[in-house]
Amino acid sequence: MARTRPMKKALRYAVPATVAGATVVAVGLVPALASSGGSPDLPEITAEELVAKIAASDTQQLSGTVRITTDLGLPALPGMGPGGPGGGREEGAGDADPRGRIAELASGSHTLRVAVDGPDRQRISIVEKAAEYSLIRNGGDVWAYDSATNTVHHTVLPREDGRGAGPGETPGGLEKVTPQKAAQEVLKAVDATTSVTVDGTAKVAGQDAHQLLIEPKQPESTVGSVRIAVDADSGVPLKFTLTPKGGGKAAVDVGFTEVDFARPDAGTFDFKPPKGAEVTEEKLDGPRNGSGKAPHKDGRGGDGKERGGAEGLPSGLEVVGEGWGSVARVELPGGGPVPGTDAAREAAPEARKLLDGFTEEVKGDFGTGRFFSTRLVNALITEDGTVYVGAVTREGLVEAAGFAG
Secondary structure, three states: OOOEEEEEHHHOOOOOOOOOOOEEEEEOOOOOOOOOOOHHHHHHHHHHHHHHHHOOOOOOEEEEEEEEEOOOOOOOOOOOOEEEHHHOOOOOOOOOOOOOOHHHHEEEEEEEEEEEOOOOOEEEEEEOOOOOOEEEEEEEEEEEEEEEOEHHHHHHHEEHHHHHHOOOOOOOOOOOOOOOHHHHHHHHHHOOEEEEEEEEEEOOOEEEEEEEEEEEEOOEEEEEEEEEEOOOOOOOOOOOEEEEOHHHHHHHHEEEEEEEEEOOOHHHOOOOOOOOOEEEEOOOOOOOOOOOOOOOOOOOOOOOOOOOOOOOOOOEEEEOHHHHHHHEEEOOOOOOOOOOOHHHOOHHHHHHHHHHHHOEEEEOOOEEEEEEEOOEHHHHEEEEEEEEOOOOOOHHHHHHHHHHH
């Protein structure tokens, strides 16, 4: 029987969100990451041993180029860019603010340059045709630079974070789009509802790799499989491919096209705002994933805007179900009839017409609602303003809504 749990405990099941965005985030890069030189002849290894090898990997330095391709089948809405209005960036955020940048990777193909030297020095750059966006962490300082607008966002992390927080602790969470992070999140979801096997070998970014194949057993899951190419020597995930159960090309692919495990040059993590750049200063006034205090846009802890609770999740978010069949449940602010449902027909005919274009009506024990689908993540909005979303089928969402209701 399905159960409801607080979202904090259920984050381990939110695999699709990491790679969608993240969203997953949350990620096969063909032809860019196609095997070169055939399948290498490597010593046999069991799935348990390969998972343990990933967990035990202590690689602290690397650099390279990552290619990410995402195809969730999201509809194009009028006046909305990637990730929604403003390209998915948070309302009120400056041009270079890293918050919301991960949402821009929710569709299409992108090239990233990455460099890591320990837990508090990283650099990730999104390389576009005529511009580059870079996020650089060096100790307690996080610099974000957008060359297209010549804007800079400087964040000073709390003292305890600056001393030793992991690479996932910078504002915006752009680090979560790397193969390592995507693999870590998926492996957290491995339990009795999952089949894990070793499925041959591959050559990725010039490295010999074992391939770990993860397949959900639950029929309501829309995830067909997750394939992780793991460096045979270091245990570092080099490539991550998530394929929907419906088949076709991967929904999310992320992997190295080039990788070097030598320590990056120290100057890689130095940054000085270019001449004439507009600089926004921000100082976080408490542990980012602890106190839940609002960060501030000035350097003195002044009148900044509150950005939400821990990890930016809405309050009251719960999860219904277990494993790969988990469904997130959240009540929309204000509640009441949802545009597009029969209850709102008279009040908002324009909204209903728009919603009818990319949703369909569904009924169940919960009442009436609207169903929205992509190749991977689906959502159900009920008349009372409750949203159910997850990488599960329509039938799975209807069942979850009926149980929770």
